[in-house]
Amino acid sequence: MGQTLLGNDQVAKKLNQIRTLMELAGEPFYKFMAYERAASAIENAGPLKELIAADELVKLPGIGKSIAATIMELCERGQCGLLEELSQRFPPTIFEVLGVSGIGIKTAGTLFEQFGIASLADLEHAVESGMLAGLPRMGKKSVENIKRGILAYKGRQNRTPLGAALRIARDVLAYLKDGPPTDRLTYAGSLRRAEVTVGDIDIVCTSDQAAAVIDYFVRWKRAQAVLAEGPTKASIWLEGGLQIDLRVLPDAVYGNLLQHFTGSREHNIQLREYAVRKGLRVSENGILELETGRSITCRTEEEVYAAIDMQYIPPELRSGIGEIDVARARSLPALIERDDIRGDFHMHSTWSDGRDTLETMIASAAALGYEYHSISEHSWGRGPKYGMNPEQVRAQRAKVHEYGEKLSIRTLCSSEVDILPDGSMDYSDSVLAEFDIVIGSIHSALNQTRDELTKRLIRACENPYVNIIGHPTGRYDTFNGYEFDYDAVFAAAARTGTALEIDGQEGRLDLPAPLARRAKEFGVTFTTDSDAHAAAQLANLDLAVSQARRAGLTKEQVLNTRTFDEVKMFVERKRRRTA
């Protein structure tokens, strides 16, 4: 097969477009909702091309024959008849109108039918000309709302990366802690599920002074607008359009509240559907026994899952792709924890493109309590500014050992060596043999064909001195990464005893969780690394662990949870086997 025309994210986006246009066209509720559910499943599924090849599409929850056919058509043609048909009726710019906060399907439909408003520009004209005022339920405030929505739409940035969102969440939590008394206070939503990007920030709080907490929240100096303010709930916008929602309830329902607002939407729908079959109605206010009318309140999330008779599901697994069934069977894996980590294999100092000195990096790794870590500068193919030649590598080795001993941490000599376009490495085997452990990464010729990249990565795995493939897909922020035959490379990594990295650098988070979940099925070993380019970025290892958890990994599957001797054995075994 050649290149796929659309990847998971693009197919999911098109399914969501179908969903919206179907609703506009007046299709039945559960028909268009099926497309929304399918989109969510595709976002969280393994690579589409591999799923289609294995005929596994209909195994995904919410995807039957009809939608599977649509997905295959999208993958093959980059387009499908259903969407083309719907697009005849509504121009693509209608999504601009729907993107304006406060305008939903009903309003957009009315505006389109009555005034032909089909784009943001049309909407602006209509607002300025005052023609909206005649519509039912369209008073002064509603028009003002739309005006504000238009401004927000224009100034809005894309989804916020996980790392940046966590910093903002910590800021607002710190602010709230200084306000009226609260019992428990934390972030929930996609942030707690550790999604790679988040659309908004959800804060949950318990307090017996809800009104005072809400009032304090909306007066935060970083709030640019207050979107909603009720007795238990408020929403604000920050500069750039990031929305923060706060919900305040009594402490007796903290478990229900946290479970509800952690989501995901799809997870909660499935959980509640299952609960209904057991005669229970689940919401943030508690669990209602329909037969007796008795309400069960839960102080912890564990109590919520226990009340529905299933195993506790960690937030990172709540994506609605089958975890409910596994939890009912009590077969969820014991996920890796941050405390399981004994070291970090991937970091840079000023010897290559890092910002902190070698000694600072080693001291900082020691301060984190690691048993071991490795310094992994770039190889010389990165150029004289960022890469190191073999003489510099040897000069650094003496320093690495000196500082490591001084700071009482086992510091391994490593390198992040470029995998060249033909799959050979940027250092000769004799130079590679001098390192304690080697990361191989692709940084160049990203535009090779799928076939070339597959061969390149497999050849790197087959090199006896390459122990870890760094940031395997090359994804960065909005770049989805170069495409290769994932299954073939995962199989090669497992066969050769080569670990695949889950890189925790903000913007990378690579391998992405759905691919790591796929790789796990091949028996691959993983590493969770910071890829720190400054001492403060060593904390990015936390992000890597969160992605490993989303992939359902246990500590046994992650190399840097093992002891120093076990890591050395992992390296030696490959050298003996393949040298």
Place this chain on the structure above:
DNA sequence: GCCGTTTTCGGCCCGACTGTTTTCAGTCG
């Protein structure tokens, strides 16, 4: 459109807030 420990039909999660209303539709998460 999908799904099944009521399995090929008849269901399909739950609630808060807003604005324009005198009881609720629309939006959002």
